[in-house]
Amino acid sequence: MTEPNPVVLWSKPEAERAGTPLLVLFHGYLANEEDLMGLADYLPEDFTIASVRAPQAMGPGYTWFPLMSDADYSVESVVDSVTDVSAWLDGVSGAHSSVSLLGFSMGMAVATTLLRHRPQDFAAVVGLSGFVVPAEENPFFHDGELAQHKVPFFWGRDQADPVIDPQRIEYTHAWLNGHTALTKILYSNMGHGINMQELGHVKEFLAHTVLRGAQKA
Known part of the structure; x- marks a missing residue:
């Protein structure tokens, strides 16, 4: 069962957020909203950072959707999770100068799905050691529009990552390039x-x- 409003950890008090660029973090499988907040010290201090907890409790942490290797995985399970995040974002994005996304592992699938749903709403996206899910012609994904818009995307990983299998890497690489x-x-x-x-x-x-893009605008 998903929560209507996700649990969110903020890097700045509410009084200091207005007008700042927002960076939303999505953690990986079995982690929580605290997992990536340590990154805040190494990112540009201009950003307000919001780390979002996945909706489904599992093991020692939380998950956004079932693993793709699980029998109960479906693209609809990804869409359901991201729909809740998208609704939450509608309530906070207006206070910020821009919105960017960063996802680690499964969180990269969340970040890219959100990007594919709202192709013109994000300044940049960062994916770390993660993957992209096949859309399977689900109307939630607006890949054609995104291909025209070409949002800046950073993808970092280890060639020998033991978790993300070669098939998902191949699909992700081709999708990101396109x-x-x-x-x-x-x-x-x-x-x-x-x-x-x-x-x-x-x-x-x-x-x-x-930041420099905003200065030029």
């Missing part, structure tokens, strides 16, 4: 995780695509 303005960087000896070099690149990417 639908986004892709920056792809591989990191050795990182496994299924995030390292300091990658965080440095993410900080540069967000500063260049969101």
